[in-house]
Amino acid sequence: QEHRVSQPSQFAVFGHPIAHSLSPRIHQGFAQQFGITLEYRTIDATPGDFADAVRAFFIAGGTGANVTLPHKGAASSLADERSEAATRAGTANVLTRLPDGRLVAHNTDGAGLVRDLTERHRVDLRGHDALLLGAGGAARAVAWSLLDAGVQTLTIVNRTPETADALADAIGEPARVHTRYWDDLANLGSYDLIVNATSAGVLGGGLKLPMSLVGARALCYDLAYGAAAIDFVAWAKAGGARYAWDGLGMLVEQAAEAFALWHGRHPDTEPVYQSLRAEG
Numbered sequence: 397q398e399h400r401v402s403q404p405s406q407f408a409v410f411g412h413p414i415a416h417s418l419s420p421r422i423h424q425g426f427a428q429q430f431g432i433t434l435e436y437r438t439i440d441a442t443p444g445d446f447a448d449a450v451r452a453f454f455i456a457g458g459t460g461a462n463v464t465l466p467h468k469g470a471a472s473s474l475a476d477e478r479s480e481a482a483t484r485a486g487t488a489n490v491l492t493r494l495p496d497g498r499l500v501a502h503n504t505d506g507a508g509l510v511r512d513l514t515e516r517h518r519v520d521l522r523g524h525d526a527l528l529l530g531a532g533g534a535a536r537a538v539a540w541s542l543l544d545a546g547v548q549t550l551t552i553v554n555r556t557p558e559t560a561d562a563l564a565d566a567i568g569e570p571a572r573v574h575t576r577y578w579d580d581l582a583n584l585g586s587y588d589l590i591v592n593a594t595s596a597g598v599l600g601g602g603l604k605l606p607m608s609l610v611g612a613r614a615l616c617y618d619l620a621y622g623a624a625a626i627d628f629v630a631w632a633k634a635g636g637a638r639y640a641w642d643g644l645g646m647l648v649e650q651a652a653e654a655f656a657l658w659h660g661r662h663p664d665t666e667p668v669y670q671s672l673r674a675e676g
């Protein structure tokens with residue numbers, strides 16, 4: 397489902413905090429490729445203000461919005477319609493206004509991860525036994541996408557086990573999707589794809605993960621990026637992972653999916669990715 401918009405294009409990313417968001421730079425970088433003039437703002441809204449701030453933005457002529465922490469659940473709830481990905485995840489990172497004023501929620505996080513893995517890193521996900529750490533909003537978004545992309549089994553482990561069970565139940569594929577307890581991580585054996593979708597790195601708490609999880613030639617991926625991913629990437633490399641990536645590529649790819657929804661054209665993500673990567 398594609399909803400195209402006409403000029404003038406006003407976009408924003410909503411979050412709290414939001415000042416350091418890379419989204420404006422990413423979207424401006426994409427827009428330049430097509431000679432599109434874009435207004436793209438950051439809007440800091442507290443959870444209590446979020447719904448009113450979104451309505452005000454779209455009433456004032458906004459055409460599309462990105463949504464980040466802590467508003468992804470609220471963004472999905474306040475929309476009038478939801479894409480399949482937003483429905484499955486229960487969260488949205490993109491809001492688009494239809495010509496009649498109704499808001500549509502999308503979630504491009506899962507597609508962003510899969511695109512980063514398969515296009516940028518040339519990974520064939522088919523047949524992998526994957527471990528997903530975390531069962532929050534981002535984990536929900538990526539779980540379905542990993543399964544759609546062909547991972548053979550998905551084991552979900554969350555600090556709060558009920559949330560992992562709820563996600564597995566929602567997916568409803570008991571032959572492929574399993575949950576295990578966080579305390580059992582040392583007994584699970586090894587995986588050839590490990591995706592960290594916890595916010596431990598961002599929150600600064602860190603994860604204590606056993607090396608035994610890292611299979612020979614495993615691929616490891618942290619949805620967090622930059623400093624927040626350093627510990628996980630170091631753990632994966634120490635455990636013998638073939639590759640350990642942070643989530644900067646996913647960030648750029650989820651933005652590209654949003655850009656394509658809004659502008660009907662898929663940008664070349666590589667120059668934007670490389671310029672952000674070059675800055676560390």
Ligand code: NDP
Pocket residue numbers: 465505508529530531532533534535554555556559593594595596597598599601602603619620621643644646647648650
């Ligand atoms: P949520 O708050 O929805 O979920 C947080 C998850 O992390 C929960 O599963 C939580 O477990 C777990 N967690 C938090 N602290 C710890 C800890 N100390 N030990 C173990 N588990 C912990 O956040 P999101 O799902 O929205 O985001 C998760 C991560 O993904 C963040 O780092 C975010 O920046 C990143 N992200 C990156 C994107 C990208 O484009 N690269 C896109 C979206 C997200 P519990 O349920 O027990 O609380």
